[in-house]
Amino acid sequence: MLTRRSALIAAALTPLAAHAQSWAPSRPVRLVVPFPAGGATDVVARVLGEHMSGTLGQPVVVENRTGAGGNVGAETVVRSPPDGHNLLMGTMGGLTINPHLYRGMSFDPARDLVGIGMAFETVHVLIVHPAVPATTVGELIALAKAQPTRLAYGSAGAGSSTHMVAELFRLTAGIELTHVPYRGSAPALNDTVAGTVQIMLDQLPSCIGQVQAGRVRALAVTGAARHPLLPEVPSMAEAGLAGASATSWGAIMAPTGTPAPAIARLNAALNAALGDVSVRARLVQAGADPVSSTPEAVAERMRTETAMWGRVVREANITIN
Template sequence: MIRMQRRTLGRTLVAAALAAPLLPRAARAQGAAAAWAPTRALRFVVPFPPGGATDVVARILGERMQAKLGQPVTVENRTGAAGNVGVENIVRSAPDGYSLLMGTTGTLTINPHLYRNMTFNPATDLAGVSMAFATDHVVVVNPSVPAQTLQELVALLRARPGQLSFGSGGNGSSTHLVPELFKLAARVDMQHVPYRGSAPALNDTVAGNVQVMLDQLPSALPMIQANRVRALAVTGPRRSSLLPNVPTMAEAGFAEAQATSWGAVMVPAGTPAAAIERLNAVIRESLAEPATQQRLVAAGADAVVSTPAELAATMRSETEKWGRVIREARITVN
């Protein structure tokens, strides 16, 4: 997996990256996949509502893929069950290269530990095309919360266990599990309030209906910049250039709460290898464009690419990691 965003090339990723240069590999993939070219519109399913980080990145990427493929790439928001509704829609779609999913940490590696009644397995019923992006989370609070720093928030939570609540994009989403990791690291208790996506959860944090959220940076950034919520810490290994005055979890004394979320383009299992190779090449080309990288950076995301094999390794590693968090935090959904 290769992180494309220059300001964070040295950051630790969720899986080991291969160091081969991007353009030669992309050129090889493009040449190998020249036999497949779409002849009609492609569907790009986002399993969360519009406005969240996953949706923002999918629309930026979809726009560039459309230009390169010469066919429309239409983003569809199919929500419900912490993203499972959208994922299943792609699992049940024809494996012909025309149905894509923007999978996430939550939908691909967390939900299988939480939903025992899932009728599909992301590891076997989907095929990876490429990683697409990685984002840090950011701890935000409603301005009415009397905490100016993360240490002050922890002190408040310890003084009032279970009295404050945090919003998430749904049970099992990354915006649910990253706060659970923080709770374990900081030894605090907050009530979880799940929503149908991170955008409505953030709206309720702004409104004060919930007090805290560990949202992905792309979706939280506009509210932070508008002073609608207060940012206390970012979860990545380094400070964000977009929030240079906001410390990391490690700087605040909670290194064990470090976490990065990611998104990856997936297709139904059984999709022809030629289609996957062509889509992988187009994703690489799109994310290599400086203008695309700048748009992602402005949204708080880092462009990341990978081979299908690297993506499969990432999914295995992340599935193991978040399974441990779920067990230790004793999280259950059904």
Template structure:
């Protein structure tokens, strides 16, 4: 299954179209930028890059705050319940915005109903990584090893229902292997345990895994995007190793509590689109393994609806449940 990547790059005309009534909006106090996962993961990396630029343009500090747990639901609910005055925003993800609603019966909030879209922020591939104790050197050898040892290998994720869980489930299904899921409170601790050998593999987002790959502490065997990534040009795609149904990309988007003033939404959208069109910002994200992606609030709203339907089918077909 392929999760299509759609890129909405800002144009000069779009930036100039900021309504006059929104041009003068400034946050009344510093902005809390909630990341619903532990520090060090892909979502956190991108949020910190954008927070610096947003603070410069909006005239107030933008402070990243990590609130991990429950597959990201704890952080999202913190934003949903926050004052809708433009001083609290969320770095939402594929999982928190379009997957969790199909996994948790009592979330207490609805991402579509209770959050206001601001802009897309990034898209990233996942990468199949194995720890140093795994004997396989190629993806094909790894799959053969898993099949020879059914139920003995485990994989880490950022939490039940996170993108790192769901993409790994796609891999499990496509490769027809029996493995055990071990959820963590964020990608960083899951990655640490992969390095330590406490779990055998992970399908992490590229931005959070690239440092450990380049440092030789884990081995990259395949990436999940439609083409090879520039950061790991020697690593084949899932399609190239014979698993086209394991192809997927993840994305992140900036959201606010529903009811946030339109002027605040418009101003922050303009700041984000300008930042994401900046070659320097794009280079920083590429270096971290992510592609800069921006959108209008309306485009983001449409994407959320489309992907919620797509991942809902995946959850039902694979009978995925949270632990």
């Protein structure tokens, strides 16, 4: 017998399911990835696109359009016909951070894009060089307060997720750290391992090998809970810094004006892919935790995080060249 809660959920999903049956793509669907081929976002898009092709009955073709921190690819989709055949693999940076950093953006992600559904999340890990005399977040904060600006953290560059998440941590903890931007996460991680910089808030897939090898020490993860790959490492919330919780994430987007039946059908195809065991395994192998959602959940996450990252940009006075 249906419970009241399950009946309400079923009622909410009925219109979406009805829409999903009333539209189908009439030609190949383009999925724009605003980053180079071979990266984690590109891999996720290709894995999901392959499964979605079978569900939709038309190929989902991944197209890489790079430049301006993801803005070039996003604008390509924004300027495309809103007919369900043009999609974007959007990311946290492009959808919620770039509007605060690129003052000359010709589009507004919140206004000009609509969510199809979430796709993946990646937690960050607060890591320190083994020579740093801190084994907990609390000890690191005390050390930083005792030696303001002496500790340095590396990032993939100004405005990158490894920069923004680190600044969120710094602001929440109320400490001063010196930012050392690199051209990419790999050189920043290498210098953290070498001790040239002492701290990094790297994405888990990038640093897990160095953590497991003992070349860096993990103090916390930025997800809502502990991560299965690092079960002994507390979350930021457990460490007393719930305000420093944040993840990098991706969502499939479409141009605003895309018909509701197309959004519903694409959402159903995306969630079917994310529910497939083999797809989930391939995403995890690529370092992405699969996440499914409704289009409304994407919009709410964009609203919440656009406000959050705007505060970080303002309070940390972050600019890009």
